[in-house]
Amino acid sequence: MQRIHVIDSHTGGEPTRVVVSGGPELGSGPLAGRAALFRDAFDRHRSAIVNEPRGSDVVVGALLVEPHAPGCSAGVVFFNNVGLLGMCGHGAIGLVATLAHLGRLGAGAHRIDTPVGVVTATLHGDGAVTVANVASHRKTKGARVEVPGIGVVTGDVAWGGNWFFLAELPGEEIGVGNVERLTDVTWRIRRALNDGGFPEVDHVELFGPPRADGAHSRNFVLCPGKAYDRSPCGTGTSAKLACLAADGKLAEGEPWVQESVIGSRFTGRFRWLDRAAGTVIPEVTGTAHVNAEATLLLDERDPFCWGIRGA
16 A cells, blocks of 8 residues: 655645655656656556546646755656646645645745756745746747638747647637637647647647736636646746737736636736847746645555546
């Protein structure tokens, strides 16, 4: 019987499951190498932690590890129902809230080592967390893709810690009552993109007008495993900020309030890293709440011990 101690939280409605102890031993060295080892040798642990029957498609896992980069308070490998994630904005906010819950860090700025680079997460006195993300940029402006059953869709391809296709479809309502339709549309878009010259894109982000006062836009984000993000998506907001900066539609340091499909909010800002190259450092602020502590039991006699793959 293997035991894995986890702490669950949600950030704007999107769950994060932090593996505090009992996870696979990945050794030392850079986080990118350890993430590759987790992917190649311990994928069944990933599935057991976040997939049914212990989890669900929407749960994002965060394997807490010792950092490799100097000056970091923690290292983390993010994963979901189908594989690894490069960075995860809501997950980083959830990780900081979890470490604060455990008494492992207090208010102030903390460097977090991830497989795609070091991010800085600042825990504020009111419990909110600001994540200064990895350098983000737009790769392609106005990419056009022919989507079966929909027609030509035009949007931007951008990096915010994961690869995104960002678009507006005026005829699609961004709301929980339209989730099935939005999931179908974005999945079709992703498949067309992957077949049409953008194999790196694994997140699709649609935008529409906000519903709440003070918000600038509302989004729907389809994640790699076909689950939608309940939060406004930290890496997706970062990709959006990179596009806004490149188009001159948002000034450095100016707030951008991003609303999710369920109405939760992140506040984003950016600072230029390299204006000529169009590279920015996005900052995303949100709040996470710890809602469970549990010990997962892995019993080899259980036919679904290692999760239901693709659940």
